[in-house]
Amino acid sequence: MTTDDSPLVVAPQRRRKRSDALAARIRDLISLHQLAPGDRLPQAWLAEQEMKASKGTMREAMKALETQGLIKSRTGPGGGAFVTALSGEQAMDLLSNLFLFNQPSIADVFTLRKLLEPTLVGSLAGRLERHHVDALQAAIGLYDSEPTTAEDVFQRRIAELDFHSLLASFAQNQLLGFVCVFLHRLLRDLAKGRADAAAPEPQMHERMLNFQVRLVRLLMAGDSEAATTLTYDHLQDVERYMLAHADMRRSG
Amino acid sequence: MTTDDSPLVVAPQRRRKRSDALAARIRDLISLHQLAPGDRLPQAWLAEQEMKASKGTMREAMKALETQGLIKSRTGPGGGAFVTALSGEQAMDLLSNLFLFNQPSIADVFTLRKLLEPTLVGSLAGRLERHHVDALQAAIGLYDSEPTTAEDVFQRRIAELDFHSLLASFAQNQLLGFVCVFLHRLLRDLAKGRADAAAPEPQMHERMLNFQVRLVRLLMAGDSEAATTLTYDHLQDVERYMLAHADMRRSG
DNA sequence: TTCGCCAATTAATCATGATTAATTCCATCT
DNA sequence: AGATGGAATTAATCATGATTAATTGGCGAA
Numbered sequence: 282m283t284t285d286d287s288p289l290v291v292a293p294q295r296r297r298k299r300s301d302a303l304a305a306r307i308r309d310l311i312s313l314h315q316l317a318p319g320d321r322l323p324q325a326w327l328a329e330q331e332m333k334a335s336k337g338t339m340r341e342a343m344k345a346l347e348t349q350g351l352i353k354s355r356t357g358p359g360g361g362a363f364v365t366a367l368s369g370e371q372a373m374d375l376l377s378n379l380f381l382f383n384q385p386s387i388a389d390v391f392t393l394r395k396l397l398e399p400t401l402v403g404s405l406a407g408r409l410e411r412h413h414v415d416a417l418q419a420a421i422g423l424y425d426s427e428p429t430t431a432e433d434v435f436q437r438r439i440a441e442l443d444f445h446s447l448l449a450s451f452a453q454n455q456l457l458g459f460v461c462v463f464l465h466r467l468l469r470d471l472a473k474g475r476a477d478a479a480a481p482e483p484q485m486h487e488r489m490l491n492f493q494v495r496l497v498r499l500l501m502a503g504d505s506e507a508a509t510t511l512t513y514d515h516l517q518d519v520e521r522y523m524l525a526h527a528d529m530r531r532s533g
Numbered sequence: 534m535t536t537d538d539s540p541l542v543v544a545p546q547r548r549r550k551r552s553d554a555l556a557a558r559i560r561d562l563i564s565l566h567q568l569a570p571g572d573r574l575p576q577a578w579l580a581e582q583e584m585k586a587s588k589g590t591m592r593e594a595m596k597a598l599e600t601q602g603l604i605k606s607r608t609g610p611g612g613g614a615f616v617t618a619l620s621g622e623q624a625m626d627l628l629s630n631l632f633l634f635n636q637p638s639i640a641d642v643f644t645l646r647k648l649l650e651p652t653l654v655g656s657l658a659g660r661l662e663r664h665h666v667d668a669l670q671a672a673i674g675l676y677d678s679e680p681t682t683a684e685d686v687f688q689r690r691i692a693e694l695d696f697h698s699l700l701a702s703f704a705q706n707q708l709l710g711f712v713c714v715f716l717h718r719l720l721r722d723l724a725k726g727r728a729d730a731a732a733p734e735p736q737m738h739e740r741m742l743n744f745q746v747r748l749v750r751l752l753m754a755g756d757s758e759a760a761t762t763l764t765y766d767h768l769q770d771v772e773r774y775m776l777a778h779a780d781m782r783r784s785g
Numbered sequence: 786t787t788c789g790c791c792a793a794t795t796a797a798t799c800a801t802g803a804t805t806a807a808t809t810c811c812a813t814c815t
Numbered sequence: 816a817g818a819t820g821g822a823a824t825t826a827a828t829c830a831t832g833a834t835t836a837a838t839t840g841g842c843g844a845a
Binding site: 298299300333334335336337338341355356357358359360 | 798799801806807809810
Binding site for chain 1: 823824825826827836837
């Protein structure tokens with residue numbers, strides 16, 4: 282290793298900003314001291330002596346940590362900066378920026394859904410508590426008529442995704458649940474981007490409803506295998522529907 | 534130490550900070566004007582007149598956007614704030630905070646891996662370019678001897694994950710690739726947390742190597758099905774190994 | 786031409802107070 | 816008791832300059 286750090290050759294990374302260094306330092310201190318969510322950050326760390334940074338720079342560092350969901354600050358007596366656990370919600374907000382300019386295709390999303398959700402749903406069989414079932418029942422879109430306006434169609438598609446997200450949130454495997462909920466979110470975003478065109482298939486809503494009711498029944502009965510299969514078939518159906526819809530839109 | 538269950542009232546969401554409102558406003562402006570990565574943010578937006586915020590507050594807002602990976606600022610003539618696309622790397626950094634306090638179990642991660650990676654690898658069969666193969670060959674850990682020290686074992690486990698991440702990065706389905714790479718990252722973090730204990734199974738390294746060589750051969754031959762199966766079996770093997778290792782550690 | 790130095794440009798940081806807003810806690814008041 | 820009205824506390828924001836650092840582009844020297 283030579284002492285040659287000529288910036289012309291290897292200067293992709295601009296020198297780290299002080300505020301970033303500060304944020305990293307504080308993060309390290311948190312993990313070093315094993316602070317848990319709810320714990321307060323010693324104001325000594327924030328006393329800008331720590332790394333000779335001025336008030337404003339420290340403020341930026343705190344803002345960065347707050348944006349990362351690591352801390353939250355409260356005013357008032359006993360206030361200050363507190364460690365928090367990044368919420369799934371917030372994590373998805375951050376993650377969604379990844380696909381802001383490079384949206385995945387519907388097919389890509391469904392590839393993942395078909396691989397993950399059947400297993401997820403199967404794992405729920407026989408494990409639903411009363412409140413789970415109640416929540417699912419409440420989420421089932423019990424409209425008695427076919428949707429009429431395009432807005433109607435859109436609303437029900439969203440409701441359908443909400444139902445799946447609710448299911449996913451019950452998963453024991455939180456990682457699995459998180460990924461699935463995020464996939465649903467991607468689909469919602471994709472749907473919003475093209476909130477138009479009425480339903481090409483009048484019976485679709487009926488089939489959705491049918492699926493939800495049957496699935497809950499199977500889960501309560503503890504029939505894991507049937508629930509898995511039903512979910513897979515349903516996803517296949519929905520994917521076909523969405524792709525056809527996308528095609529329609531492209532050609533129309 | 535009491536467990537904190539205070540927020541029964543669902544936290545009356547403190548009023549949004551001005552800096553956050555500013556950041557949101559700018560994000561909206563970006564999407565409204567359809568700015569693409571590389572585009573420069575009109576300094577008019579940043580002129581603190583826009584929402585009568587002072588310099589410091591605006592600075593915080595910019596820091597938030599930068600942390601979210603939406604912008605980057607450059608000094609010098611022609612400098613300023615520029616729209617950027619959040620990189621996968623950065624996205625994983627942000628996402629990893631989600632599991633900082635609530636780490637998933639090895640079994641949970643492998644549940645996802647076994648569902649996703651066989652399919653991913655199968656999709657690569659017959660699609661590898663020359664440079665892909667070269668990269669894979671280079672990544673194959675061609676050590677001729679079994680690892681000796683614990684550090685050795687750790688290094689090779691990391692190398693194995695790197696190999697899988699490299700594979701995943703070649704996937705057509707970027708979403709699938711991203712999730713898999715993130716799973717590997719989780720495992721690396723888990724491994725770092727317990728970088729100890731020498732290899733309980735001397736032949737493990739050999740089997741890993743064997744897998745990598747055979748897999749590349751199958752992929753080049755375009756045998757999707759065999760590659761899929763091989764990957765699944767391999768994952769099963771590695772999972773068993775890691776779980777046994779975790780058990781050892783718990784009992785030791 | 787090619788290299789290195791200088792000037793111009795623009796963000797980053799420093800410095801320093803002052804003012805405003807949110808929140809808690811306690812002491813009255815009803 | 817329960818409501819209410821302050822203090823007291825602490826973050827958030829405002830204001831204002833000044834100084835430092837990174838970067839670009841051009842100009843003259845090798």
